[in-house]
Amino acid sequence: MRRWKLGLAALALATAVTLFKIPEGLAEENYESWAVLKNPFESTGGGGVMIGEYNPVIVGSKCVTNFTATLPDGKVYYNAVEFEIVQVQGGTLCTEGKWRARDGSASGTTPFRVFIKDGVTRRSP
Numbered sequence: 001m002r003r004w005k006l007g008l009a010a011l012a013l014a015t016a017v018t019l020f021k022i023p024e025g026l027a028e029e030n031y032e033s034w035a036v037l038k039n040p041f042e043s044t045g046g047g048g049v050m051i052g053e054y055n056p057v058i059v060g061s062k063c064v065t066n067f068t069a070t071l072p073d074g075k076v077y078y079n080a081v082e083f084e085i086v087q088v089q090g091g092t093l094c095t096e097g098k099w100r101a102r103d104g105s106a107s108g109t110t111p112f113r114v115f116i117k118d119g120v121t122r123r124s125p
Helices: 002-019
Strands: 050-052 057-059 062-070 076-088 091-101 107-110 114-117 120-123
Touching: none
Parallel strands: none
Antiparallel strands: 050 062, 057 062, 062 076, 076 091, 091 107, 091 114, 114 120
C-alpha cells in the first residue's frame, strides 16, 4: 500500500511539473531584442504627441533624461524623467519612470522603459 501511495505522489508531482508554466508577465524579456531608441518617437500616451531629445543616462542609482513633448499643433513642453534602475542581462534596465514638467506644472508616471548596454540604448516595445 505504501509503494502505491509513493507512486501516486510521484505521478502527481511529475504531472504538476509538466503542466507548470511561467506566467508570461513574469518571464524574463530579451531586452537586446528591443528596437534601438531613436528620436523623436510617439508618446506612450498616443494622441500624436512626439517625444524628442530623449537621451537617458545613468546618474548614481537613477536613469535620467530631459526631453520634449511636442503636441500635434506644434506646442512644445519641456520635461524630465527619472527611472529606477535594475542591473540585468549585462546591462541596465530603466523602469518605473516618473516624469515632471520642468516648470513644475505637471507630473506623472510612464510605462516606457529603456535598456542600456555597451553604449546602446533600446526602447521597450
